[in-house]
Amino acid sequence: EVQLVESGxxxxxxxxxxxxSCAASGxxxxxxxxxxxxxxxxxxxxxxxxxxWKSSTIGYADSVKGRFTIARDNAKNSLYLQMNSxxxxxxxxxxxxxxxxLAVAGNFDYWGQGTLVTVSS
Amino acid sequence: xxVMTQSPATLSVSPGERATLSCRASQSVSSKLAWYQQKPGxxxxxxxxxxxxxxxxxxxxxxxxxxxxxxTLTISSLQSEDFAVYYCQHYNNWPFTFGPGTKVDIK
Numbered sequence: 001e002v003q004l005v006e007s008g009x010x011x012x013x014x015x016x017x018x019x020x021s022c023a024a025s026g027x028x029x030x031x032x033x034x035x036x037x038x039x040x041x042x043x044x045x046x047x048x049x050x051x052x053w054k055s056s057t058i059g060y061a062d063s064v065k066g067r068f069t070i071a072r073d074n075a076k077n078s079l080y081l082q083m084n085s086x087x088x089x090x091x092x093x094x095x096x097x098x099x100x101x102l103a104v105a106g107n108f109d110y111w112g113q114g115t116l117v118t119v120s121s
Numbered sequence: 122x123x124v125m126t127q128s129p130a131t132l133s134v135s136p137g138e139r140a141t142l143s144c145r146a147s148q149s150v151s152s153k154l155a156w157y158q159q160k161p162g163x164x165x166x167x168x169x170x171x172x173x174x175x176x177x178x179x180x181x182x183x184x185x186x187x188x189x190x191x192x193t194l195t196i197s198s199l200q201s202e203d204f205a206v207y208y209c210q211h212y213n214n215w216p217f218t219f220g221p222g223t224k225v226d227i228k
Contacts, residue, residue: 037165045157045165045208047217059215062122095164106212107155109176111164 002026002110004096009115012086020115022079022096027110030054030074033099035108036081038092038117048094049081053102064090086119093117123147123211125220133228140196142223144209149189153213156185156194159222160205168207169194199225 049070097108124147152172157165169185
């Protein structure tokens, strides 16, 4: 059974940093691209970042470019999101999502339950 | 950035009826369009990719069509478990973007 378990969320002040993690199991992690997608409270979905199987192709939403960094450790079956210079508008539930392909296809067939990030003073 | 729009914002449908949801892209995305279903308190679920290919275990009552800038998701006969919010998403190029969603509720 595919499982994606996010962690690392919490309450953080504007301008500070946070690192999210996603532990993957139930599939061959290094056979698939991975993504972060977020959802602000009561709002729609926003793709944040994606990374291919060997970390050679990485993309970001314009809203986080230069502030967020995605990374993966295939030996640990883990995906990460380093979030710097956090803003109130980054407040959201952050989902880890599995792509259907090792390259970045952009389709997300499995999702975690999310970790909540709240940016507030 | 490609902007995705969806209509209507809310669709009220009786169980057993047909539902037709629309999605439009601000420029062509070819057939690189996916649909997701999200129920309250749950993560989204992939329904359709490639504009018309059902994902694994998705019932045949869900169908997708379209290409370029105009797309449609049709639910042929709504079941109680289909009342949810539906999002379209393009993946033609970075950044991938979602539409604002269509809420399908009970009439």
